[in-house]
Amino acid sequence: MSFLLKQNGYIVSKDGKIVSAKSDDCNCCGEPEPPVDCAECDFCSGCLVEHRPGCPTGICCTPHKIRVVVSGVDAAASNCAADTAMGNSVKITNLPTVDGTFTLIQNPLSACSWFYSVAASHTYGIHSGLVCAGSPYYTENKTNPLQYFLSRGNLGWTFGISQGHIWMFGKDTGGCTQIVQSVAEDVDQACDTVPTMSNALVICMNNASGFQTAFSNGGTATFTVCP
Numbered sequence: 001m002s003f004l005l006k007q008n009g010y011i012v013s014k015d016g017k018i019v020s021a022k023s024d025d026c027n028c029c030g031e032p033e034p035p036v037d038c039a040e041c042d043f044c045s046g047c048l049v050e051h052r053p054g055c056p057t058g059i060c061c062t063p064h065k066i067r068v069v070v071s072g073v074d075a076a077a078s079n080c081a082a083d084t085a086m087g088n089s090v091k092i093t094n095l096p097t098v099d100g101t102f103t104l105i106q107n108p109l110s111a112c113s114w115f116y117s118v119a120a121s122h123t124y125g126i127h128s129g130l131v132c133a134g135s136p137y138y139t140e141n142k143t144n145p146l147q148y149f150l151s152r153g154n155l156g157w158t159f160g161i162s163q164g165h166i167w168m169f170g171k172d173t174g175g176c177t178q179i180v181q182s183v184a185e186d187v188d189q190a191c192d193t194v195p196t197m198s199n200a201l202v203i204c205m206n207n208a209s210g211f212q213t214a215f216s217n218g219g220t221a222t223f224t225v226c227p
Contacts, residue, residue: 046190073219
């Protein structure tokens with residue numbers, strides 16, 4: 001199936017016959033299947049020409065690259081996190097700076113997600129007692145990729161930043177869980193824009209779930225599709 005754009009609709013060649021269709025009738029930019037050079041997300045099916053992001057090609061509904069500018073995130077060091085079950089406490093320090101400008105690349109194996117990763121490290125120390133008093137009795141430098149990830153689902157866009165078990169941008173869920181990301185709902189499925197998101201994490205810890213942590217305060221993320 002192929003198509004040509006003509007004014008407010010499409011002229012479509014199907015099985016050797018010429019038929020017409022309005023842009024609102026088509027799926028995935030007028031194609032019955034995603035274009036060969038596009039990895040199309042199920043939630044990026046807006047097919048009006050003005051809603052096509054433009055990369056990797058002009059007929060794709062799903063953007064290949066999305067630039068994010070992260071600013072104002074305070075992730076310099078954590079407060080003390082008490083582990084009442086173990087009777088000790090943990091303080092994480094030397095966290096990497098997460099502010100900056102980064103280009104997220106679409107995951108070809110998961111078309112509705114984009115990511116950027118860079119090597120980074122942090123230090124954590126375990127203290128006797130629940131208040132991180134004195135020097136830690138155990139310290140370790142940990143090297144984990146600092147990961148920026150964006151996804152699109154049925155509720156809209158989701159963005160988060162994490163380094164191993166440490167979350168540094170996301171949505172406060174009332175506790176430390178794996179689902180600590182910022183979600184911005186969207187009324188349609190055009191993916192030519194991504195809304196600005198705010199970091200809503202609070203400093204928290206939950207050893208019962210295996211050192212799931214969230215250590216950051218403040219900040220925003222703004223996005224440019226197909227920079």
